[in-house]
Amino acid sequence: MALIVQKYGGTSVGTIDRIRNVATRVKRTRDEGNQVVAVVSAMGGVTDKLIGMAREFGDTPAEREMDVLLSTGEQQSIALVSMALHELGVPALSITGRQAGIRTIGSHTRGRIEAIDPDYMRSCLDAGNALVVAGFQGITPEGLIHTLGRGGSDLTAIAVAAAVGADVCQILTDVDGVYTCDPRIVPDARKLPEISYDEMLELASSGAKVMQSRSVEFAKKYGVIFEVRSSLNDNPGTLVLEEHPDMENVVIRGVSIERSQARVTIIGIPDEPGMSARILCALGDAEINIDMIISNIASDGYARHSFTMHANDLGRAQAALKPVLAEISAQAKVETEAGIAKLSCVGIGMRSHSGVAATMFRALGEVGINIGMISTSEIKIAVTVDETRIEDAARAVHAAFDLDKAPA
Amino acid sequence: MALIVQKYGGTSVGTIDRIRNVATRVKRTRDEGNQVVAVVSAMGGVTDKLIGMAREFGDTPAEREMDVLLSTGEQQSIALVSMALHELGVPALSITGRQAGIRTIGSHTRGRIEAIDPDYMRSCLDAGNALVVAGFQGITPEGLIHTLGRGGSDLTAIAVAAAVGADVCQILTDVDGVYTCDPRIVPDARKLPEISYDEMLELASSGAKVMQSRSVEFAKKYGVIFEVRSSLNDNPGTLVLEEHPDMENVVIRGVSIERSQARVTIIGIPDEPGMSARILCALGDAEINIDMIISNIASDGYARHSFTMHANDLGRAQAALKPVLAEISAQAKVETEAGIAKLSCVGIGMRSHSGVAATMFRALGEVGINIGMISTSEIKIAVTVDETRIEDAARAVHAAFDLDKAPA
Numbered sequence: 001m002a003l004i005v006q007k008y009g010g011t012s013v014g015t016i017d018r019i020r021n022v023a024t025r026v027k028r029t030r031d032e033g034n035q036v037v038a039v040v041s042a043m044g045g046v047t048d049k050l051i052g053m054a055r056e057f058g059d060t061p062a063e064r065e066m067d068v069l070l071s072t073g074e075q076q077s078i079a080l081v082s083m084a085l086h087e088l089g090v091p092a093l094s095i096t097g098r099q100a101g102i103r104t105i106g107s108h109t110r111g112r113i114e115a116i117d118p119d120y121m122r123s124c125l126d127a128g129n130a131l132v133v134a135g136f137q138g139i140t141p142e143g144l145i146h147t148l149g150r151g152g153s154d155l156t157a158i159a160v161a162a163a164v165g166a167d168v169c170q171i172l173t174d175v176d177g178v179y180t181c182d183p184r185i186v187p188d189a190r191k192l193p194e195i196s197y198d199e200m201l202e203l204a205s206s207g208a209k210v211m212q213s214r215s216v217e218f219a220k221k222y223g224v225i226f227e228v229r230s231s232l233n234d235n236p237g238t239l240v241l242e243e244h245p246d247m248e249n250v251v252i253r254g255v256s257i258e259r260s261q262a263r264v265t266i267i268g269i270p271d272e273p274g275m276s277a278r279i280l281c282a283l284g285d286a287e288i289n290i291d292m293i294i295s296n297i298a299s300d301g302y303a304r305h306s307f308t309m310h311a312n313d314l315g316r317a318q319a320a321l322k323p324v325l326a327e328i329s330a331q332a333k334v335e336t337e338a339g340i341a342k343l344s345c346v347g348i349g350m351r352s353h354s355g356v357a358a359t360m361f362r363a364l365g366e367v368g369i370n371i372g373m374i375s376t377s378e379i380k381i382a383v384t385v386d387e388t389r390i391e392d393a394a395r396a397v398h399a400a401f402d403l404d405k406a407p408a
Numbered sequence: 409m410a411l412i413v414q415k416y417g418g419t420s421v422g423t424i425d426r427i428r429n430v431a432t433r434v435k436r437t438r439d440e441g442n443q444v445v446a447v448v449s450a451m452g453g454v455t456d457k458l459i460g461m462a463r464e465f466g467d468t469p470a471e472r473e474m475d476v477l478l479s480t481g482e483q484q485s486i487a488l489v490s491m492a493l494h495e496l497g498v499p500a501l502s503i504t505g506r507q508a509g510i511r512t513i514g515s516h517t518r519g520r521i522e523a524i525d526p527d528y529m530r531s532c533l534d535a536g537n538a539l540v541v542a543g544f545q546g547i548t549p550e551g552l553i554h555t556l557g558r559g560g561s562d563l564t565a566i567a568v569a570a571a572v573g574a575d576v577c578q579i580l581t582d583v584d585g586v587y588t589c590d591p592r593i594v595p596d597a598r599k600l601p602e603i604s605y606d607e608m609l610e611l612a613s614s615g616a617k618v619m620q621s622r623s624v625e626f627a628k629k630y631g632v633i634f635e636v637r638s639s640l641n642d643n644p645g646t647l648v649l650e651e652h653p654d655m656e657n658v659v660i661r662g663v664s665i666e667r668s669q670a671r672v673t674i675i676g677i678p679d680e681p682g683m684s685a686r687i688l689c690a691l692g693d694a695e696i697n698i699d700m701i702i703s704n705i706a707s708d709g710y711a712r713h714s715f716t717m718h719a720n721d722l723g724r725a726q727a728a729l730k731p732v733l734a735e736i737s738a739q740a741k742v743e744t745e746a747g748i749a750k751l752s753c754v755g756i757g758m759r760s761h762s763g764v765a766a767t768m769f770r771a772l773g774e775v776g777i778n779i780g781m782i783s784t785s786e787i788k789i790a791v792t793v794d795e796t797r798i799e800d801a802a803r804a805v806h807a808a809f810d811l812d813k814a815p816a
Contacts, residue, residue: 016464050484056424057491065494068502069487072480076458079477083465086473094476099551143507 002167007039007157012231014044023084037131039157042073063108067147074134081132092130097137104138104146111146116163151212162222172231177238180403181255185391188404196243199253202380206256206344251349252401262311262338268331269303286320288313292375311338341390344382363400410575415447415565420639422452431492445539447565450481471516475555482542489540500538505545512546512554519554524571559620570630580639585646588811589663596812604651607661610788614664614752659757660809670719670746676739677711694728696721700783719746749798752790771808
């Protein structure tokens with residue numbers, strides 16, 4: 001008998017019929033001889049509707065109250081999924097974040113899980129029940145309701161799996177697993193049987209939005225093996241786990257793309273300590289997420305910094321930079337470029353193989369695609385290209401590394 | 409500075425604009441120099457919608473889960489009302505049933521308040537906040553969410569008022585107060601400045617549905633003075649409190665009516681111990697609320713019992729009685745009469761005045777209304793009349809006791 005945590009997102013519990021499907025799947029998993037803990041999100045659309053109501057009272061509703069409001073979405077789901085299980089004759093109990101013993105810290109609406117006290121869940125499981133746990137919520141040290149922010153239900157599932165010592169944690173979603181590239185762009189993209197936490201993290205931060213990075217980080221930290229699989233069929237998905245010797249031996253695990261990027265380049269910065277920090281602080285204060293950062297000394301002796309960010313943030317970035325550049329130097333100037341996209345190759349095999357960049361750049365060159373910025377990490381190479389060529393770029397690189405074929 | 413508890417029902421918080429009105433009223437009460445605790449219900453319609461969703465999974469959803477589901481309605485309201493207060497610049501905190509320290513016992517969906525630990529509310533008040541407390545909910549000794557059943561928010565308001573030592577508890581509703589009779593029927597009905605708990609209880613159980621009996625009982629038990637007043641204007645309402653010497657000195661405080669009643673009479677019951685109990689148990693098991701009970705020995709030596717109940721329950725009552733009567737005696741037979749209504753005169757003055765029944769019966773006789781059943785308590789006389797004449801009956805009795813005039 002295995003103990004299985006299953007996470008169902010808002011789409012999976014979006015209607016009465018879909019809630020019935022979730023109950024049927026939980027029942028089948030139990031009938032196969034397993035204990036089941038289902039972690040569920042709010043019904044699709046409910047959270048957005050509640051946010052809309054809150055916004056009626058101002059653009060920045062109090063976050064303590066947002067937590068009280070938004071946590072009701074998951075609380076409704078756990079009651080309804082439990083009732084659907086009862087309808088099928090399955091003993092089931094709803095478990096709120098508080099009852100699950102999920103202790104959180106941090107600001108309201110952006111809670112971080114600090115610890116889970118699984119005693120109540122354990123006793124309910126031991127009594128033979130299926131558990132239906134509210135995702136996305138916990139309790140502060142002061143006993144207040146706390147939500148975990150975007151992707152919070154994935155995080156709940158992985159943390160609960162760690163706390164109850166689950167044998168596996170299944171993240172049931174609307175994709176079949178993790179692919180070598182987005183199959184809508186690269187039709188011969190291949191579903192990966194396994195991927196390492198580190199690769200999954202790099203893909204998540206490179207635009208492959210299967211899961212939020214912090215859920216993967218939490219799983220890595222606590223050694224929770226999880227599987228990304230479809231809630232619509234029974235196909236095996238992709239296991240995410242620590243790198244191990246029997247893993248498919250590849251140089252590149254996958255290719256991801258991110259569209260709608262923009263580049264900001266600042267030229268004429270005096271080559272003195274503290275300049276970069278002032279510029280980055282100005283962007284940070286304006287809550288602009290920057291992605292790639294490249295810095296160099298130009299031939300004129302001034303430094304030049306380039307950043308990428310989402311194209312939507314470009315206007316705000318220019319506004320935030322204006323005053324700080326005026327302070328720094330009369331020569332400092334901003335150049336911007338929108339209409340670019342980012343292509344990333346990710347793979348732990350890269351550590352021990354040279355020539356990855358060469359293969360990637362040659363593939364792009366052969367189809368006439370010019371490379372803009374280049375940035376690397378230990379297991380990733382990312383480049384920017386013209387956004388109109390990003391799909392061609394993905395197909396060329398995918399083919400160059402033979403990602404459509406399972407390795408020998 | 410007074411500490412005022414205000415209770416707002418589902419209609420009062422039914423839309424974003426009405427929530428703003430509630431916030432405005434709370435702010436005004438604070439601006440007049442008071443501390444305020446607002447107890448709020450779920451937005452009108454929300455609870456029914458949630459019940460509808462639950463029923464999709466069967467006619468009798470698990471009550472533990474119903475409590476988890478339904479308590480979200482009030483939790484949403486407290487967050488939204490708090491946000492509306494913030495919009496007006498009022499410091500406000502939402503307080504769930506758990507945070508309010510409302511400890512309950514009894515079955516799920518029908519909780520009874522056993523105690524309130526007001527420490528958290530006290531500290532939040534002392535810090536200068538308006539509090540917005542979720543009505544209708546508490547926490548079981550096991551830490552589970554518990555709802556209080558119909559009228560539960562009134563009960564919460566009165567219990568919170570007792571626990572925090574409020575100076576007054578205002579039940580804000582869609583009526584102006586408690587009247588000598590329903591003004592839609594008796595145009596010269598008069599709003600009462602005060603009414604005793606006992607009179608309010610008799611009126612509540614006699615069809616004047618301003619409040620549930622158990623809320624009034626709770627207020628009486630803990631000596632909470634409360635005021636029924638309109639949420640739409642600032643008119644003073646009706647104070648409900650213990651009888652005191654300065655109260656208006658009247659024989660009859662008010663007249664209430666209840667329509668759609670039916671009479672069931674069982675004849676041919678052997679005059680032996682235990683017969684009534686078997687009949688009443690059969691009706692109780694079928695969850696039929698019976699109101700008046702009259703029993704007598706007929707001239708043939710058999711007993712005859714008469715009950716009144718809501719006309720909707722008549723069919724179920726006949727079905728429930730059939731098997732038990734067959735067991736009791738071959739002679740036992742059921743007669744039914746629908747199309748009747750009940751008229752009640754209520755007043756603590758009745759204790760010390762004779763002739764109340766005479767005045768009432770004479771008034772009815774003068775307008776040609778025949779009296780069916782009669783039933784009395786220490787402070788109430790109730791009669792049944794033909795439903796088509798109930799409004800005439802109410803006007804005649806109201807006039808006979810001069811209820812339109814304030815006593816000298």
